[in-house]
Amino acid sequence: MKIEVLEKDETNLRLSIKEADVPLMNALRRIALAEVPSMAIDEVVMIENSSILQDEMIAHRLGLTPLKTDLDGYNLPEECKCQSEFGCSLCRVTLTMDADSTEGTRTVYSGELVSENPQIIPVSDKVPLLKLAKGQKLKLEAYARLGKGKNHAKWQPVSVCAYKYFPKIELLSEQCKDCAKCVDICPKKVLAMKENKVEVRDLLACNLCMDCVDACPQKPSAIKVEWEKDAFIMNIESSGALPPERIIQEATKILDKQLKEFEEQLKVGVK
Amino acid sequence: MSKLKVKVLKKEANELKIEVEGAGHGLCNLLQKKLLEDERVDLAGYDVPHPLASSPVIYVRMKGAAKPEDALIKAAEKAREMNTAFSKELKKALKA
Numbered sequence: 001m002k003i004e005v006l007e008k009d010e011t012n013l014r015l016s017i018k019e020a021d022v023p024l025m026n027a028l029r030r031i032a033l034a035e036v037p038s039m040a041i042d043e044v045v046m047i048e049n050s051s052i053l054q055d056e057m058i059a060h061r062l063g064l065t066p067l068k069t070d071l072d073g074y075n076l077p078e079e080c081k082c083q084s085e086f087g088c089s090l091c092r093v094t095l096t097m098d099a100d101s102t103e104g105t106r107t108v109y110s111g112e113l114v115s116e117n118p119q120i121i122p123v124s125d126k127v128p129l130l131k132l133a134k135g136q137k138l139k140l141e142a143y144a145r146l147g148k149g150k151n152h153a154k155w156q157p158v159s160v161c162a163y164k165y166f167p168k169i170e171l172l173s174e175q176c177k178d179c180a181k182c183v184d185i186c187p188k189k190v191l192a193m194k195e196n197k198v199e200v201r202d203l204l205a206c207n208l209c210m211d212c213v214d215a216c217p218q219k220p221s222a223i224k225v226e227w228e229k230d231a232f233i234m235n236i237e238s239s240g241a242l243p244p245e246r247i248i249q250e251a252t253k254i255l256d257k258q259l260k261e262f263e264e265q266l267k268v269g270v271k
Numbered sequence: 272m273s274k275l276k277v278k279v280l281k282k283e284a285n286e287l288k289i290e291v292e293g294a295g296h297g298l299c300n301l302l303q304k305k306l307l308e309d310e311r312v313d314l315a316g317y318d319v320p321h322p323l324a325s326s327p328v329i330y331v332r333m334k335g336a337a338k339p340e341d342a343l344i345k346a347a348e349k350a351r352e353m354n355t356a357f358s359k360e361l362k363k364a365l366k367a
Contacts, residue, residue, distance in 0.1 A: 001356045001357055003364040004364055005364050005367070020353070020357065023301040023305070023350075024301060024350070024353050024354065026297060026301070030296060030297035034297075245361075249358065249361065252358035252361070255297075255298075255350075256355065256358075258298055259298070259351045262291065262294070262347050263348070265277035266289075266340055266344060269278070270282070270287065
């Protein structure tokens, strides 16, 4: 297998993966979406809420606010030693908020949440949570826990985790009349005209829609779009909870654990 | 923790039907495809009878007298090897 990092920043990771297969890519994608844990607010105690939004509404908005996650320092509540309904310092983080409006209407942002652990804070402090009119107050205590995307989307560490086949574009120069129809129709601007000749400008952007093949007036088409059966481009966009490379590494760990467990169970259960 | 649990539903000399509690499409599809790469396997498939109320069921039938549980273990091993190769390559690629 050959892996190459195409793009990488704080929230995005784009990989080129060669000599892999669909089932593996799919398993990793599903695990990144549904099984890699991340932190999210799970329970909220309202102390005072005189805003016009109901408690539930505010709790829901708090839950969906992405939090920076520390996977090594915290346990999943169901795996934690405490086994307590309320959690302990190893499986729960308390965040508090005390907001009011003394003059005029104002918006309360996620940055006003105060965490007991400075590492577990909202990814962005500019998520608008609600508006308070003059004299209204909001005081609450929120408990964040690790969880999995399969239980609630708020625990999904990724906003996008997808893969596509590695594209292969062939220009049959003898047949091509350089009419540029394929260049104009391409939604991803993969093709370009250079010195009156069609050329591939950005191969990796191709989404294999085949519009260029249909647009070509030549019969048979002077452009051929195919894909490598065992090469993929994987795109991981993190919500900010974890770095994207950490998410995919965790996914491989979880898959390995699942397969190991499956083998063990099989050896014990089937005789 | 959603630990995996294997329950045997049907077992014959060359046939096996198991229910895998805690598994999803990701794992089952991977195992099915790896089973089908095995020449001794006659038929391999999986089904999730209900997306919320049930666990996936994996079915394997072998050609001749081969043991289906051996093929399953081989398939899981194969998948693990591939996954390990992936994580090794990923580490290398991220360092570069």
